[in-house]
Amino acid sequence: MAREDLLSSWVEHFAMTFERDGFPLIAGRILGYLLICNPPERTPAELSAALEASSGSISTNLRLLIGQGLVRKMTRRGRMAALYRVDEQRWVDFVERRLESVAGVRDLTAGGLRLLSGDPDRAERLRVVDEVYGSLSGALDDLRNQLERARDAQRG
Structure with a gap:
């Protein structure tokens, strides 16, 4: 399999992982693509072409990703179209x-268990869920x- 095919497959797996976390599939594709593309900035038209997605879908999902702090919008003198890139520094905030x-x-x-004491x-179902979350603490x-x-290292 060619390298670009492998990268496309990776982007798709990345997107499906984010979809399981509640993101639209195209948002995950944009994010995955922006993590590996070179140069790291892309216009909406370039994203649309690379991901074979409509410009409306790209635009909508870029706004979502910007709102989540995962992507940032940039402008450059002499370029009409805005550029978008992953904002690596904000991933810590997202996580x-x-x-x-x-x-x-x-x-x-815990509050529900107090109410059902x-x-x-x-309370049994709630207790099971509470124990799962308790083990994650x-x-x-x-x-x-x-x-x-990681945040300290970013500042340093």
Whole structure:
């Protein structure tokens, strides 16, 4: 298989992983492509051609990725079209927000268990979910420490 075919396959796998996390498939394709393309900046027209996607879909998903802090828009003197690239520095923030979301679920399950403290039958499903999130707590703390070190390294 040719290298470009392998890279296209990798972009597709990357996109499917992000789709499982709730992103549109095309957003994952844009992100995966921007992570490996050379030069690292692309116009919407270039993204549309490379990913065989409509300009409307590219535009919509670029706004989503910018809103998530994963892609940034740039302009250059002498170029009419804006350029987009992955914002590597903001990935730590993105991952940290996702970790906070997981921690938020643990807070919710703990609150629900308090509400159902006198009704163990009703609380059983919630208890199982709480235990899953509880087992993640230590791992999340480790990840937060690693993210903080990564953020410090970015600043340094």
